[in-house]
Amino acid sequence: MPFELPNLDFASLRTLRLVHELGSFSRAAETLGLAQSTVSYTLARLREAFDDPLFVRQGQGIVPTTRCSEIVAQAGELLDRFEELAAPRDFEPAVASLEIGISCNYYERVTILPQIVRVLRCEAPGIRLKVISSTVQGKGQLTRSQSDILLGAVQIQEAGYFRRSLFKEDYVCIMDPQNPLAQAPLDLESFVRAPQVIVNYGDGYRARFLVEMETAGYQPNTAMEVPSPASMDRILLGTDLIATVPRRIAQTYQGDVASVACPVSAEIPIDMFWTARTHSSAPHVWLRSLIATVSGREAESLQDARSSDTEDTHAFPDQSF
Amino acid sequence: MPFELPNLDFASLRTLRLVHELGSFSRAAETLGLAQSTVSYTLARLREAFDDPLFVRQGQGIVPTTRCSEIVAQAGELLDRFEELAAPRDFEPAVASLEIGISCNYYERVTILPQIVRVLRCEAPGIRLKVISSTVQGKGQLTRSQSDILLGAVQIQEAGYFRRSLFKEDYVCIMDPQNPLAQAPLDLESFVRAPQVIVNYGDGYRARFLVEMETAGYQPNTAMEVPSPASMDRILLGTDLIATVPRRIAQTYQGDVASVACPVSAEIPIDMFWTARTHSSAPHVWLRSLIATVSGREAESLQDARSSDTEDTHAFPDQSF
DNA sequence: AATGTGAATCGAAAATTTCGATAGGTTAAC
DNA sequence: GTTAACCTATCGAAATTTTCGATTCACATT
CATH class of the missing domain: 3.40.190.10 (Periplasmic binding protein-like II)
Incomplete structure (x- = not known):
C-alpha cells in the first residue's frame, strides 16, 4: 500500500487552527468548551494523519513545526470553503447564477414565457432559461433531467411528480x-x-x-x-x-x-410539473412561484393528486417595465 | 443562533461522491466494503448537514438534487485538496520552493555559505536562504523562529536544541x-x-x-x-x-x-543548531545534511549532548560545477 | 530543591458508527 | 393482478470512537 489516506473531520481541523492561533492546547480546549485531554487526543489523531509532530514543546509553551504552519494555512482555506458550502443557501435572485430547463411547446412559449422572461431580466438576470420542445415527451425529459420544469396541457398519473395548476384555457x-x-x-x-x-x-x-x-x-x-x-x-x-x-x-x-x-366547449388545463430533484432548490422554488403568479390566480400545488403543497406566493413586482 | 455549523468527515464526503457517481447506495456500500445501512446512515448525516434530500427516489434508482450536484462538485475539490495536503511530503530538491533562515556571522558566511549556495543553485534553486547576523543572539533567534538553523562557535547547554558538529577550526x-x-x-x-x-x-x-x-x-x-x-x-x-x-x-x-x-593552540568547534520545530521537515533535514557534508567529515548529530541522531548523509554531487 | 505550568496518558463513561435483519416502496415480469 | 426483484429506510445490538476527570510527566522558573 502506497499510503493510507487518513480520515479527519472538519472539527479536528478547526481545533488545529485554534491551537495554532492560541499557541496552547489548554486555551483551545477552554475556548471550545472541551477538556484539555480531548484536544490532546484530537492532536494525536492529527499527528497520525499528517505524520508530523505539528507542535513541539519550547520552554513554556509550544511552537508549530514548519509543516504545521503549512497545514494550518491550507486547512484554513478548506474550512472556509466547507463552511461556505454548508451554509444555508440564501437565494438572492439578483445575484444568483444558474440555468433552469423548461420543457414546453409553442403554446406556453407564446403565452407564459414572455412574461417570465421580462421578470427574470429585471429581477434575476443571472438565471438562464433553457427551453426545449416537450412535444409529447415532456415527462421523460423531466425524469431524465433534461429539463427541470414541464409546462403544458399534460396529464401525469404516476406518482413522483409534483404538479401545480396554472390556469384553464378555452x-x-x-x-x-x-x-x-x-x-x-x-x-x-x-x-x-x-x-x-x-x-x-x-x-x-x-x-x-x-x-x-x-x-x-x-x-x-x-x-x-x-x-x-x-x-x-x-x-x-x-x-x-x-x-x-x-x-x-x-x-x-x-x-x-x-x-x-368556440361553440364546442373544451377546457384545457395548463399545469406545471416538476420532480423531487428540484423540489427543494431555492431558485427552482422561486421560479415556479413566479410562473404560477404570472400565470394567474388559480395557484394550487398538488403532488400525486393528493398532498397539497402550496408554494410561497411570489410577490409580483409592482414596478413598471 | 444563526446556523449550526455542521461537522462532517472527509470519508462522508467521499461516500457522497461515490454515491453520486454510482447512482446507488448499495453499490457504493459494496465498493467501500460497508453495509448498505451504513451508507444510508452516512447519507442521513449529510442530509442533515446540508439540509437537503441530496438524492430522491426516481423509479428504479435515485437522482441527485440540483443542490446535491453542486455539493458534489465542491466536495470533490475539497477532497482533492485535502488528499494532497495529507499526502506524505516527498521532498524533491529540484522543485521545492521555500525559504530557510540561517543565523550566523561573518566567519560562517565566508567559509560555509558560499559552498552551500553553489549546491543550492544547482540542485535546489527553489530554496531561498535568509541569512541573518547571529551576533550573540543566535539561540534566541532560533527559539523565536527568526531562523531555522544556527551556525557558529556557539555553546548551548540547555535542552531542546539539536546540535551537529561541523568541524574544528584553529x-x-x-x-x-x-x-x-x-x-x-x-x-x-x-x-x-x-x-x-x-x-x-x-x-x-x-x-x-x-x-x-x-x-x-x-x-x-x-x-x-x-x-x-x-x-x-x-x-x-x-x-x-x-x-x-x-x-x-x-x-x-x-x-x-x-x-x-599560531603558537597559541585554541580550537574552535563550529556547530550547527536547530530545534524540534524543523527537525522533521524534509527540506530542513536535507539542507542540514548538505551543510554537514559540505563542511567536512566529522558529521555527528547530538541532541542535548545525549541522544545521537545521525542524519541522512547527503550524497555530495560529483557532477562538476 | 520546590513550585508552577502545560501537555500526555489512563481508565471509565458517553456518544457515535457499524452491522445484520427487516420493513416499505417502486419497477418489471409472469 | 400477483409475484419477484431491487432499492433505500429503519431498528436494535454490537463495536468503535470520542470525551472526561484524574493523574503523570516534562520542563522552566523561583
Missing part, C-alpha cells in the same frame, strides 16, 4: 374580420360547416376541441392542416377560413383577426 | 609575505611581541585564542582593533602588523598574505 374561433361569421355568436352548426385550418401540432397530438367534437359525433370541415398556430392570422386574412385556437394564442394576433367564442 | 597568524616572522615557525614569545590587528567582532565577543593567551598570562601587543576580519589582507600588506584569524578565513586571502601556525 378555445376561440378566429377569422378574417370581414367574415360573416364574425358578426354574431357562432352556433355549432355553422362552426362544423365552416372551412377550417386545423392545427395538428405534429406528433399526432389532437386538440382537445377536436376530441370533444368527435365524441359528440361531428367532424370539422378541414380545409387545411398546419403544424403550428404561429402566424395563423397571415393565413386567414382575406379568406373564408376559420381556425380554432386557444384564447391566449388568439390574443397574440389581436387587431388583425376577429375572434368569437 | 588559528593561523597572517602577515605581509616580506615580514621576517613569515620565514619560520612562529614561537610564542615573538607572537606575543608582534604588533597585532585584533578582531573584536563587535558585541564584546573575544576570540578564543585571546582567552587562551590571557589564561596563560599573556597580553597581545594590540596595535589596532577592527570589528571584522574582512579585507584584513588590505590592512596588513606593506606593514609589520600581524593578525590572528581562523585558518579558513586566512585561506580566503590566499596568495596575498603569508600565514604561519
